[in-house]
Amino acid sequence: MKVMNCEQHGDIPMAYLDGYAIGDTLLEDVRFEITIVKDKVKATTHPDDKFYMADLNEKKWLKEAAKMADGYDNLQCPTCKGEVIMETR
Ligand SMILES: [Zn+2]
Numbered sequence: 091m092k093v094m095n096c097e098q099h100g101d102i103p104m105a106y107l108d109g110y111a112i113g114d115t116l117l118e119d120v121r122f123e124i125t126i127v128k129d130k131v132k133a134t135t136h137p138d139d140k141f142y143m144a145d146l147n148e149k150k151w152l153k154e155a156a157k158m159a160d161g162y163d164n165l166q167c168p169t170c171k172g173e174v175i176m177e178t179r
Contacts, residue, residue, distance in 0.1 A: 091129055091178065092126050092129055092131065092160075092178050094124070094126065094174050094175070094176050095175055095176075095177060096167040096169075096170065096172055096173075096174045099167060102167060103126075104123055104125050104168060105123075105124050105167060105174040106121045106122065106123060106136070106165060106166040106167075106168055107121070107122040107155050107158060107162070107165055108121065108166065109121070109139075109155070111162070112151065112155055113151060117151065120135070120139045120142060120143065121135075121136035121139055122134065122135060122152070122155040124155070124156070124159040124165060124176075126176075131156045131160045131176075133152045133153075133159060161177070161178070162175075163176070
């Protein structure tokens with residue numbers, strides 16, 4: 091089972107992936123909200139970044155974001171901004 095773990099908050103239901111990880115400077119500072127639904131990684135665009143993503147191929151980037159986040163060890167906790175790792179237990 092996939093879980094996202096923050097050192098400070100334990101297992102959390104949602105973490106951010108910085109767009110830089112998949113789109114370099116094009117997506118720098120764009121936040122994707124990563125969740126796990128039925129053990130599948132899901133990505134949605136943070137509401138604040140929806141306007142920016144509307145000019146890009148959002149569907150494609152969401153797919154990339156979900157792929158990248160799967161097992162990634164550098165997600166961000168929305169509460170403490172600390173590092174979140176995705177792991178399978
Ligand atoms: Zn945290």
